[in-house]
Amino acid sequence: MKLLCSNTKNLKISTMNNNNEEFSIPINLCAQASQAAQFSLLVRPVNPRRQNIRALARFFPRLWGMDDIVTGWVVEHGRAQFLFPSNEAMNLVLKRGPWSFNQWMVAMDPWHLNVPNENPIMINLWVQIRDIPLQYLSVQMVNYIAETLGIVTVRATEATLGGNNEFGRVCIYWPLYQSLVFERNFLFGLDSATVTFHYKRLRNHCFRCKSLQHDVADCEIPEEEAANGHQDPEPEDDMIEELDLTSANNGHQRSEITSRSANPLHRPCILFSSSLTIFSRSS
Incomplete structure (x- = not known):
């Protein structure tokens, strides 16, 4: 019993010491993720009290008539992200803006690397x-x-x-x-x-x-x-x-x-x- 407690304590210390350890992600996996996100839009509701972000993420692909080719989900900082199969499809949506949800406007911009957390504004x-x-x-x-x-x-x-x-x-x-x-x-x-x-x-x-x-x-x-x-x-x-x-x-x-x-x-x-x-x- 004493030996078990000692091992558990050592495991906790080891875990704490490794908190800053970096784990390498395969380059091909990173490239695959970036490729999938290159044609995507970030959307922010202007009035979160009146615009449910989860409902927005489900609704917009249907509104655009692209529910079978566009995927939307909620991301951090009160935004939704929509993945498009091509730059052409994404620009078609942008061209037809501005857009609204539940009778309030939304801010919408293409995703890019290192996009600020407050975007789109x-x-x-x-x-x-x-x-x-x-x-x-x-x-x-x-x-x-x-x-x-x-x-x-x-x-x-x-x-x-x-x-x-x-x-x-x-x-x-x-x-x-x-x-x-x-x-x-x-x-x-x-x-x-x-x-x-x-x-x-x-x-x-x-x-x-x-x-x-x-x-x-x-x-x-x-x-x-x-x-x-x-x-x-x-x-x-x-x-x-x-x-x-x-x-x-x-x-x-x-x-x-x-x-x-x-x-x-x-x-x-x-x-x-x-x-x-x-x-x-x-x-």
């Missing part, structure tokens, strides 16, 4: 810039105003200006912790005007402080201290895009990926430099 938001005085409406003016909002990832070109255009459409790489801006005053020479910003496919946000990360019921800013009481615009028809991506369209989605396999896809805003188009209201 940005959302590609399509913004209509409206109410620029007609005498000042130009591609250059739209781009200038867009730059006051943040990082512009889709800009204007002269070729897109013409016809009965009433607003500019840009893509902004928006930090999820930054409050939305719905209007801003500009001085055009001696002429003052209020330019408004309409976010396409925007879901819920705080109508008091304009945060993307919480509902007004959870807002810590007193109502009387909230900014200028501006009323957010009514939701537009294209804000319900995700309802068009149900499992009933799975076959169409898969055939679209297959048919495009020989052609490069346009990357999403932050990954691919594209051009801004100026749209009329009928667009």
Whole structure:
């Protein structure tokens, strides 16, 4: 009995002394794991109180019509990871963003080596810039105003200006912790005007402080201290895009990926430099 206790004590000491020992992982196993993760997206819910991360990981592959080729699971730091069979399939999802879950937006970025734990923290938001005085409406003016909002990832070109255009459409790489801006005053020479910003496919946000990360019921800013009481615009028809991506369209989605396999896809805003188009209201 005494000998058994002595051996157990020695085993515990040996285990403690080996805590810092490094174990080598076979190189081929490391390469296999990296290969599997190279076409993957990290997704972060902007409002974890309203967005169950496990349900999100199960739901998105079905929403994309890729439930038989995309695998999703929960990873550390409040994120989900989705593995795609190809760069083409992954970029198809990014191109069709931004995405939402349970009526709240999600941040989404491709995985890469040594990605920070806090990533993704940005959302590609399509913004209509409206109410620029007609005498000042130009591609250059739209781009200038867009730059006051943040990082512009889709800009204007002269070729897109013409016809009965009433607003500019840009893509902004928006930090999820930054409050939305719905209007801003500009001085055009001696002429003052209020330019408004309409976010396409925007879901819920705080109508008091304009945060993307919480509902007004959870807002810590007193109502009387909230900014200028501006009323957010009514939701537009294209804000319900995700309802068009149900499992009933799975076959169409898969055939679209297959048919495009020989052609490069346009990357999403932050990954691919594209051009801004100026749209009329009928667009």
